[in-house]
Amino acid sequence: MPFNHSIKLMITYTVPALETITMLLLILGKRFSGLVLSLLLLLSFTIYIILVLSHFFPKTPCSCGGLISTMSWKMHFWFNLMFIVINVYCLIYIQRKGGSQAQQR
Template sequence: MKTSLVQVISAAFILLWIYTAGSKLVDFQAYKQEMSLQVFSPGVTLVLLYAIPLLEILAAILLLVKKTNKAGMILSLLLMLVFTAYIILIISGYFPKKPCSCGGIIKAMGWKAHLIFNIFFISASILSLFITLKPEVSDND
């Protein structure tokens, strides 16, 4: 049961990362334009332009392989935490501009819906890591 829950969570993240990275790469010019509207310096924006889809694809690949699944889940959690911190800063009015360079249908979400979406995935990744890191209890104990 626990293993299948971890697999379902991993599958959900794989779909999320492939979908978001894929939608950025399929319409790279639009993604590049949206990234140029971000509040970051041009140098940081250039790094993020390539790093974000690359890290999303890397997370999906790590999640696909049993030996690297835990590393993929940790990377997924870290990505979601960073994206969520950014959303919180947007919602709180910290940034003067509020562009969204998310991929696909996720871009259509409002910021509060996006926050709830991210909190759900953060919770799922923490649950998955808790299950995989928790030592197995033997019947002989």
């Protein structure tokens, strides 16, 4: 990543910690909070992808890490966008379902 050392260090520890917290929230039944945190992570990475695609950084970083290493940056963008849409749909569904249950009581 084209970031200075202190930002790289912060990202190295913060992102996996937030991903773990997100997973725990979802597993422990705190779906809405987990989905909100998941959406924030997805949006953050999508903004990074947009910066890469717009040549904001002097050098384009490789997209070679992780399970989806064969994807180009454009494919990463569309992949993330798809999951952002799914995430937002789930958040709306949970809100509506929770609202309708409250009205039934």
